[in-house]
Amino acid sequence: MANREVILEVKNLNVTFGKGKKKFEAIKDVSFQIYKGETFGLVGESGSGKTTIGRAIMRINEVTSGEILFKGRKINGKIPRDWDREITQKIQMIFQDPMASLNERAKVDYIISEGLINTKNYSSEKERQEKIRNALLQVGLLPEFASRFPHEFSGGQRQRIGIARALVMEPEFIIADEPISALDVSIRAQVLNLMKHLQQQNNLTYLFIAHDLSIVRFFTDRTAVIYKGNIVELAETEKLFSNPIHPYTRALISAVPEPNPYKERSKKVEIYDPTQHNYETMPPSFIEIEKGHFVLANEEEIARYRETRRMGVSM
Amino acid sequence: MVDEKNKILSIENLVIKFTLRGRELTAIRDISLDLYKGESLAIVGESGSGKSVLMKSIIGLLDKNGYIDQGKILYEDYDLAQFKTENDWLKIRGKEIAMVTQDPMTSLNPLKTIGKQIEEAVILHQGLKGKSAYEKVLQIIRDVGIKDAERRYKQYPHEFSGGMRQRIVIAIAIACNPKILICDEPTTALDVTIQAQILQLLKNLQEKYHLTTIYITHDLGVVAKVADRVAVMYAGDIIEFGKTDEIFFNAKHPYTWALISSLPQLGEKGKELYSIKGTPPNLFNEIKGDAFAPRNPYALKIDFVERPPYFKVSDTHYAKTWLLHPNAPKVEPPEVLKKFFEEGRQYANG
Known part of the structure; x- marks a missing residue:
């Protein structure tokens, strides 16, 4: 694990909206690393800041303080023009709602090649067409679809177009912000399978932002749980789900209804009470409680979490 | 549970069609379904399977271009499929069958206090007036789990969070004293922790108010949590129905x-x-x-x-x-x- 190449690093990131009285801290001192080739999940409820982190990496939202490093080089703030162009191409995004994220008045051909045109990433018209053709084939659409308009497609097909638009740039890192939330159950599976397949084939790294924990558990390698702008827990996905430590993570996991009526009837949902922490007198920090398993807690809480674990009580 | 006497609503060979740009679309293709008193039925299906159309047809909210082509919807002494005018439906909608919709942001009136909105339903459907209507509203607000009812009564929808708004929508439905409550994706727009609370609330209310509930959903986790019976829809038809355990595990x-x-x-x-x-x-x-x-x-x-x-x-x-x-x-x-x-x-x- 220790030798794995870090592709993206977020260091003490703060994002603040507004000024003075209206100031709102959306992201508070968040740090994490994403390894090359993995799928990193970011889960949280609406307003938690998960999308803001994604947008900060995309450089849509301005960073108030802190650093975002791509392959060890800073990408936020003032950066050289050629580096700017390179990351514009290397970091791509897939959006949530395929009904809203495609230009209704443009043909698929233009939608997919817009990025190419902006970065002049092709030498001839023939090469451009070839790239579009490849992108469409990779996402399981016919090359002929290039001459059609978005309204001629179903939701699942539209999301494939959204993925093709990202792929055509030959990215290394893709931010997928709730890519399947707007899709039907059977289409979800198709899109997830496609994303997995493309990841293996093109050696992609994903930042997968979602609120649906069952999909995150299935799809991601490591997961960070975010609550009101703070990452409260980060671990390998299976570890996080089988052994959640932070009370918010536990509440979140217990709230997800499972497709098993027997379990559901007897299940007790935990409720998270943010006032339980005594952070005024003893501020928390992000502590590695176990190799690769981080939790936001103060010393007293860490001692308690460790104690509970030693007693052999499953937490 | 399969007891003819306990049938509260019965759909027989229902066919619903829509006219769209001169063409005809069959949204519901010959569906029969019985609903039993006190049960909680989940209707599961993907978008376009017709689950919402089916439910809209039993409270007379089909879009203008949709019509019942064949079949019956029997409720007490009425055949709802024969209802033509808004006056007919006023006997049923709200009073007998009420509906909670998906998006609490759009189903409330932003210009009226939530107390007044609940009171409208209490006055219209329960025939209460003045102080007794006010008292009833306060009781309903408390029943849907909102604290500090007197103060909340005077607040506007924008002063509430998404989960709280959904509670208010539910309060309005309950205020009509319905026998059947239809919940159309009641928690899709909400966060998981709030979802769990709202589903629990609906379960409690079902018991307290002796409701028969129908859930429309695509989330099998929600189904497992709330339903006694499940009907699975595909392309305008119920292709399988049974007790929840039977559908999940057999x-x-x-x-x-x-x-x-x-x-x-x-x-x-x-x-x-x-x-x-x-x-x-x-x-x-x-x-x-x-x-x-x-x-x-x-x-x-x-x-x-x-x-x-x-x-x-x-x-x-x-x-x-x-x-x-x-x-x-x-x-x-x-x-x-x-x-x-x-x-x-x-x-x-x-």
Whole structure:
């Protein structure tokens, strides 16, 4: 694990909206690393800041303080023009709602090649067409679809177009912000399978932002749980789900209804009470409680979490 | 539960059509369904399967271009399928059958205090006035789990969070004192922790107000949590129905199999998730045979020719698939599902 190449690093990131009285801290001192080739999940409820982190990496939202490093080089703030162009191409995004994220008045051909045109990433018209053709084939659409308009497609097909638009740039890192939330159950599976397949084939790294924990558990390698702008827990996905430590993570996991009526009837949902922490007198920090398993807690809480674990009580 | 006397609503051979740009679309294709007093029924299906259309037809909220072509909707002494005017529906809508919709942001009036909005329903449907109406409103606000009722009464919808607004929408529905409550994706727009609270609230209210509830949802987790019975819809038809346990752990229709198999909870990490190939049929065209046949890996020849009738699995469980015909070849559900069924049965036995 220790030798794995870090592709993206977020260091003490703060994002603040507004000024003075209206100031709102959306992201508070968040740090994490994403390894090359993995799928990193970011889960949280609406307003938690998960999308803001994604947008900060995309450089849509301005960073108030802190650093975002791509392959060890800073990408936020003032950066050289050629580096700017390179990351514009290397970091791509897939959006949530395929009904809203495609230009209704443009043909698929233009939608997919817009990025190419902006970065002049092709030498001839023939090469451009070839790239579009490849992108469409990779996402399981016919090359002929290039001459059609978005309204001629179903939701699942539209999301494939959204993925093709990202792929055509030959990215290394893709931010997928709730890519399947707007899709039907059977289409979800198709899109997830496609994303997995493309990841293996093109050696992609994903930042997968979602609120649906069952999909995150299935799809991601490591997961960070975010609550009101703070990452409260980060671990390998299976570890996080089988052994959640932070009370918010536990509440979140217990709230997800499972497709098993027997379990559901007897299940007790935990409720998270943010006032339980005594952070005024003893501020928390992000502590590695176990190799690769981080939790936001103060010393007293860490001692308690460790104690509970030693007693052999499953937490 | 299967007791004729306890039937509260009965849909018989219902066909609903829509006219769209001169063409005709059949949204509901010959559906029959009984609803029993006090139960909680979940209607499951993907978008376009007709689940919302079916529910809208029983409270008279079909879009203008939609109409009931055939069939009956029997409720007490009425056949709701015969209702033509808004006056007819006023006898039923709200008072007898109420609905909670998906989006609490758009179903409230932003210009009126929430107290007044609940009071409207109390005055209209329960015939209360003045102080007694006010008292009733306060009681309902408390019943839906909102604290500090007197102060909240005077507040406007924008002063509430999404979850709280959904509680208010539910309060308005309850204020009509309905016998049947339809919940159309009541928690889709909400966060999981809030979802859990709202579902629990609906369960409590069902008991307290002796409601019969219908949930429309695509989330099988929600179904597992709230439903006694499940009806699975595909292309305007109920292709399988039964008790919740029967549908989850002894499903018979290949579409139900596919729906459960594509759940991420059943997926194995690093492997492909089961997915249904193709897309649902175009309802503008006439559907021959089993609507799911073109996407069904288990389809028999007859599936493309003749529409299957219901085959009985148990007294409470029926499925429309030729695979249950005595002459059909024996077909096993997909491997992942067999494991899931097995686990379920273990739970059932303790």
